[in-house]
Amino acid sequence: xxxxxxxxxxxxxxxxxxxxxxxxxxxxxxxxxxxxxxxxxxxxxxxxxxxxxxxxxxxxxxxxxxxxxxxxxxxxxxxxxxxxxxxxxxxxxxxxxxxxxxxxxxxxxxx
Amino acid sequence: xxxxxxxxxxxxxxxxxxxxxxxxxxxxxxxxxxxxxxxxxxxxxxxxxxxxxxxxxxxxxxxxxxxxxxxxxxxxxxxxxxxxxxxxxxxxxxxxxxxxxxxxxxxxxxx
Numbered sequence: 001x002x003x004x005x006x007x008x009x010x011x012x013x014x015x016x017x018x019x020x021x022x023x024x025x026x027x028x029x030x031x032x033x034x035x036x037x038x039x040x041x042x043x044x045x046x047x048x049x050x051x052x053x054x055x056x057x058x059x060x061x062x063x064x065x066x067x068x069x070x071x072x073x074x075x076x077x078x079x080x081x082x083x084x085x086x087x088x089x090x091x092x093x094x095x096x097x098x099x100x101x102x103x104x105x106x107x108x109x110x111x
Numbered sequence: 112x113x114x115x116x117x118x119x120x121x122x123x124x125x126x127x128x129x130x131x132x133x134x135x136x137x138x139x140x141x142x143x144x145x146x147x148x149x150x151x152x153x154x155x156x157x158x159x160x161x162x163x164x165x166x167x168x169x170x171x172x173x174x175x176x177x178x179x180x181x182x183x184x185x186x187x188x189x190x191x192x193x194x195x196x197x198x199x200x201x202x203x204x205x206x207x208x209x210x211x212x213x214x215x216x217x218x219x220x221x222x
Contacts, residue, residue: 004153031208042115042199042212043154050208058209090153096208097141102153 006103021076023091032074036087115213123219130187132216134200148197
């Protein structure tokens with residue numbers, strides 16, 4: 001039982017490159033979330049998906065796109081990476097008004 | 112920003128002492144949750160308290176909630192070195208599945 005799996009764990013990009021962060025869950029939860037965590041700050045919501053086929057913007061969506069491929073998978077795409085997007089990215093899942101379950105994060109550096 | 116505030120930002124104590132962390136938030140809530148994050152890992156849910164509850168216990172954890180003051184506290188009793196981590200509060204509003212995280216308290220417990 002893996003829970004929430006994020007890939008890759010680490011990535012270094014050059015400014016302007018694109019990449020997709022993957023998240024998969026085996027918890028059968030309806031809701032999935034992408035957060036970023038920067039030093040000295042809590043988690044800030046980028047995008048979330050309340051169910052398969054739906055996505056909504058969070059607090060900091062600019063520069064990102066998401067895709068809820070199916071109930072298990074929720075991907076986050078950076079089309080043209082910028083140094084300001086250097087961060088640790090977390091995926092989480094939950095059922096409505098229930099605790100969220102987190103992956104171990106993707107550490108992304110953009111040079 | 113809608114983020115909640117936690118204080119203190121950092122706390123250092125000796126094993127066996129109690130640790131108290133406080134959280135303030137801004138909006139009406141459905142519930143308030145506390146999470147723990149070990150260095151380099153994702154967040155792990157500790158305890159959830161509903162808006163109509165005032166106190167909740169789980170092992171060495173005690174959480175209080177004062178909705179009139181929009182504040183909560185987390186008490187860890189008889190702390191252990193293994194409690195060293197960052198602790199975050201998160202509020203769950205009535206109308207959405209989104210959590211709003213506080214900025215966190217870094218707890219260091221010395222053996």
